[in-house]
Amino acid sequence: MVIRGLVLLFGFQMLGEFVSRSFGLVIPGSVIGLMLLFVTFLFIPLPESVKVVSDHLIRYLGVFFMPAGVGLFYLPQEILGQWPALLAGMVLGTAVAILICALLLKWMTKL
């Protein structure tokens, strides 16, 4: 069951890679794979195997971010030296963007 689900996920990822490469698109293959999987199962019922595997993978999504997270500690010295700019961009920049978008969404939906 797990293998069947993985075969389908890898298959769609590969299909996405193929489309992305053969048309020279900026959108990565995995995202095209996502769209193809989504569209395919709009028309046919979603197999239980894909549900089970996806559920587990998504729950532990964070594991796959770890290499990039570790990389944060090993950036070149001249970049780490600019930590106030990095921190300001990430913290203040993100806070302002969330605030603006939250207000916009609230105003548009009246919820």
Added chain:
Amino acid sequence: MTFDPAIQEILETPLFSVFITLLGFQLGFMAYERVGRKVWMHPVLAGSFLVAGFIAITPMEFETYKQGSTLLVYFLGTVSVALAVPLRLELKALRGLVIPASLMIIVASVIAPLSALGFAWLFGGDTEILVSMMTKTVTSPMAYGIAESIGGIVALSTAITVFTGVVGALLGPPIFKWVGLSDDRLQGLLLGTLAHGVGTMRGFEISVRCGALAGLSMGITGTVSAFVLPYMHSLLF
């Protein structure tokens, strides 16, 4: 510190890189549960810190880790594909929200890089940092490709991206409360748009449909950004 040659050899295999990543995440996850799921103890943050610390005190090189853990980075693409599933299952939740969600995502893909860029510039960041800042709200597998095409430092971009996700997941809920945004569908859309994968993880803790909509908006934000960012880059730099 010196080690037995056999241990030294094992440290250099990709197997070991994957092992300490999983171990670091597991320990981070236990700490996260222990403090009652506070985002500042996010498993990605705590786990990365542990792994980085391990590399610092043992003879293992960061380069070795980076190459060994490529395996996991590849798998990130597969997990992105898996996000189609909750999206398909929770499609109903999007009813009546298509237009506001689309508009918000378009606005966000312009405002998020600009505000990050603006603050980094105010605090004296140089061009390399500013450019690498632009991809910060885009999910890692996509940020990778976009950063490459606009000439950011890929390692810096992906690190900034992950940290932004943690910051977004941390600041999101208090901001929602502050502005009185209580609908879990809207919270999901915002988390996915501005805090990509980490925000999506957070979303699934709020509710399944919150997480599903976060996954959806994460995918769309990445796609919109793939078009917006190269254009913005050519205007600004």
